[in-house]
Amino acid sequence: MLNPVIQVEGLRCSYGDFEAVRGIDFEVARGELFGLLGTNGAGKTTTMEAVEGLRAASGGTVRVLGSDPFTDRRTIRPRVGIMLQDSGFPGELTVAEMVGFWRSTSSRTSDAAEAVEVLDLAHRRDVRIKQLSGGERRRLDLLLATLGRPEVLFLDEPTTGLDPESRLRVWEVVRGLLDEGTTIVLTTHYLEEAESLAHRIAIMSEGRIAVAGRVADVLARQPARIAFHVPAGFDVGELPMLSGDVVHEPSGRIEVRTGELQRDLGDLLDWARRDGRSLVGLRANHASLEDVFHAVRTEEKAMSR
Structure with a gap:
């Protein structure tokens, strides 16, 4: 500088x-x-x-x-x-x-x-x-x-x-x-x-x-997140191939943790449009400072053990 x-x-x-x-x-x-x-x-x-x-x-x-x-x-x-x-x-x-x-x-x-x-x-x-x-x-x-x-x-x-x-x-x-x-x-x-x-x-x-x-x-050091809800009985295998990690929660909420937010979101939207699906409650967010802060605290606790 x-x-x-x-x-x-x-x-x-x-x-x-x-x-x-x-x-x-x-x-x-x-x-x-x-x-x-x-x-x-x-x-x-x-x-x-x-x-x-x-x-x-x-x-x-x-x-x-x-x-x-x-x-x-x-x-x-x-x-x-x-x-x-x-x-x-x-x-x-x-x-x-x-x-x-x-x-x-x-x-x-x-x-x-x-x-x-x-x-x-x-x-x-x-x-x-x-x-x-x-x-x-x-x-x-x-x-x-x-x-x-x-x-x-x-x-x-x-x-x-x-x-x-x-x-x-x-x-x-x-x-x-x-x-x-x-x-x-x-x-x-x-x-x-x-x-x-x-x-x-x-x-x-x-x-x-x-x-x-x-x-x-x-x-950018922490993954972005895409989240939406799917109906009961949904098979995660029906999703398109995504670069991020996919978590299917018991409530029917799916969360994708990804370092390629734009690409994975685009693939999801294309898949939903082709199959006529509705991604209920769709949200897509970059990581927040709270996520970064939490990661720092987690690492701090791990090192103190």
Whole structure:
């Protein structure tokens, strides 16, 4: 990758004798959204803290905008936005007061009124932070993290506690920032969020990166699925020759797990049309991040035995 905005090489982070991050490497390009995923305890939060400059690495190197985010914090902090899982903002301040204070500390100007409108907080301007709902506080956290139009933005579980409509609104804001060239690192437990927003992802397991790459390439590592129902007494041998594995469940549901989704689906549809058959409840899907995540967890458990 040419001139990455974020570059992590051999990163190690320890808590006493426990090594939470065990020598990981990744890069993030300008204008890219990089999703860092993993189960609780996988090491992703510790990794984020090191890249954000909130903790020193035990080993390896971290560079953000060409500088060490921990030792050169004053240099890069004005160019970076951080949305933590828990901001800890003073509960007695109103939304307007907090936004005004935060804007006064930023060296980069932005339209605070527009940001308040976009994140649906205009009607809560005079409400104290401690009186906001959990979802409203998360939207305020995002507003403040993006207020100075940062070059690099770290989003740590940004939509936790949000209702579906608010989550989609946050997604719109994130896509707008990407269109403007902002580089974003995202952690989330909502796998569909990473699948929808990320250009590339890395899935951590036990302090290491188990899977990484473009989202489409990561999904392609797991088989796609075709499913439909057949009547009682159906003989699986009547199906056309398919490249994938065919599972006939007692309920009458047939599932085809395949690495050639387009070819096998086409063959199935041609066969059904020739024989005048109806594929009831037909569904065809590429693998999801949930499938990839499950495969990583299964391998992790197998190795720990």
